[in-house]
Amino acid sequence: MDNAEFTVFAYPVRLHKDEDGRSWVECRDLPELATDGADEGEALAEASDALDLVIRDRLRRGEAVPDPSSRQPGENLVCPDHVTAYRVVLARWVAATGRGAQSQLARRLGKGETHVRRLLAPNGGASVKSFVEALGAIGYAAAPSLAVMRRG
Incomplete structure (x- = not known):
């Protein structure tokens, strides 16, 4: 497919551990995205849901939704619906x-x-x-x- 333009809505997120051992997520493209989970898997699942909410909230307010930046080492990718x-x-x-x-x-x-x-x-x-x-x-x-x- 020549001249095809693809936009993949997969946003890089970084996992962290808090003092209680829970995993929490941050997204540099959408700084308002913040969520956590009992472990990394749950935190990433919650991040996907939170990403969807953040994007829909930006659309509701008429704000821009940035394209995802490139994934950096140590980051995971999450996608909205x-x-x-x-x-x-x-x-x-x-x-x-x-x-x-x-x-x-x-x-x-x-x-x-x-x-x-x-x-x-x-x-x-x-x-x-x-x-x-x-x-x-x-x-x-x-x-x-x-x-x-x-x-x-």
Whole structure:
């Protein structure tokens, strides 16, 4: 695939131990992400959930969601829910397109603007099929994958 652009929403996080032996997580790309767990596995699972919440909160407030930086030695990668990643791509397109973007997307989809607002709402209820169609309408192909990543 030449000229393909891929954005992988896998954010590097660093695990730490507190004085009680619990593992806690920090993310340099999203400093507001902070969570912990009884052990490293639980902390990473909690980090994935927290990442999803942080991204949706940024979208709700109209704040930018940065691309993940490169993983450094000793870091693990966590991913948000794929629907949240789709919302980031749609929100970026709307911001870059500017005034009338939601109407334009609604026309491309042959749907009402309420449908587009539901896609963009951080907690909106829209089907994965609707996201795939919307991404296709703006020139993207959804490429969800299951990846296994080595820790540390």
